[in-house]
Amino acid sequence: MPETSHPRQFTVKRIESLNARPFAEAVQLAREVVEGQLVFAIGAGDDLAQAMIYASRGGKTLRGFLALETARLHSISPSAAAPAAAAIEAMHAYSLVHDDLPCMDDDDLRRGQPTVHRKWNEATAVLAGDALQALAFQLVCQAECPPERRLILVHSLATAAGRRGMVGGQMADIAAETATTPLTLDQIIALQAGKTGALIRWSAKVGALMAGAETAPFDIYGENLGLAFQIADDILDVTGDATKAGKRLNKDAEAGKATFVSLLGLDGARLRATQLIEEACDRLSPYGADAQALIDCARFVIARES
Numbered sequence: 001m002p003e004t005s006h007p008r009q010f011t012v013k014r015i016e017s018l019n020a021r022p023f024a025e026a027v028q029l030a031r032e033v034v035e036g037q038l039v040f041a042i043g044a045g046d047d048l049a050q051a052m053i054y055a056s057r058g059g060k061t062l063r064g065f066l067a068l069e070t071a072r073l074h075s076i077s078p079s080a081a082a083p084a085a086a087a088i089e090a091m092h093a094y095s096l097v098h099d100d101l102p103c104m105d106d107d108d109l110r111r112g113q114p115t116v117h118r119k120w121n122e123a124t125a126v127l128a129g130d131a132l133q134a135l136a137f138q139l140v141c142q143a144e145c146p147p148e149r150r151l152i153l154v155h156s157l158a159t160a161a162g163r164r165g166m167v168g169g170q171m172a173d174i175a176a177e178t179a180t181t182p183l184t185l186d187q188i189i190a191l192q193a194g195k196t197g198a199l200i201r202w203s204a205k206v207g208a209l210m211a212g213a214e215t216a217p218f219d220i221y222g223e224n225l226g227l228a229f230q231i232a233d234d235i236l237d238v239t240g241d242a243t244k245a246g247k248r249l250n251k252d253a254e255a256g257k258a259t260f261v262s263l264l265g266l267d268g269a270r271l272r273a274t275q276l277i278e279e280a281c282d283r284l285s286p287y288g289a290d291a292q293a294l295i296d297c298a299r300f301v302i303a304r305e306s
């Protein structure tokens, strides 16, 4: 079918309301919106399309939720922000597909299912990841806001994903596995700010960027949330239940990696995560009850079991 016969983007039905929703409902909405956008954009068919859709399903959709919810907080409708929410989930899915490859973490299980290279093969996993990354940029160009703000969205997504963001953090994480001296706390904080933090920070400021509003409160909320999220990931790696987590655990100690838990101890890591979340929530106090779902998200991040 020629390209021009497709509508430009997936239409988000029944969700134009800007009223606040409870966290669980808002996450469910984000899941539906993101899945609808991605299935529409990827289309049906070959192994590559199937692997891309497979890789983008089954997660918590926290980054997509953050994008939609911070948009709502700035009176931007779900349908206007949906392409940005789908873009960040596509970027995240690509990062996980590549993270699981034999040359990286060599994992067989993700979200309770075989990893993409296990279900298909390594070449398909590399290419599905590549295509998901390209798709993220294609989608973010469809966010409905003035063109100069859309350009800022695209540029900041590239920065968050690349050498100074997620990929740079992944590189530092891999290097740390073979380093002769374990990383210090400050080095781990810097590494995680890239590896996990950059995409979360971007998600949390989507609404402010689209609205041309002040990003500072969301930068701080996103930064703290990202760091607390990774501390929780490190805690889960030690104390979690692999069935609930849907992935292999105890990997960090096996790999001899310094983590927040190895450096701060379990109680110290929990305390640090709680302090970060309290500070993140404080930053949202000017938004009052309208920010409740974002506050509940922050609390969920450190209480989660998967």
Ligand code: IPE
Binding pocket: 058, 059, 060, 061, 062, 092, 111, 195, 196, 230, 233, 306
């Ligand atoms: C897992 O992220 C990888 C890290 C960045 C630690 P999530 O825990 O958000 O993964 P899904 O999307 O819910 O599977």
Ligand code: IPE
Binding pocket: 095, 096, 099, 105, 166, 170, 195, 196, 233, 247
């Ligand atoms: C993955 O970090 C982070 C990215 C994919 C950017 P981890 O390797 O710690 O994540 P899990 O534990 O495999 O989910």
Ligand code: MG
Binding pocket: 099, 104, 105, 173
């Ligand atoms: Mg990894």
Ligand code: MG
Binding pocket: 099, 100, 105, 107
């Ligand atoms: Mg991994």
Ligand code: MG
Binding pocket: 233, 234, 237
């Ligand atoms: Mg981990």
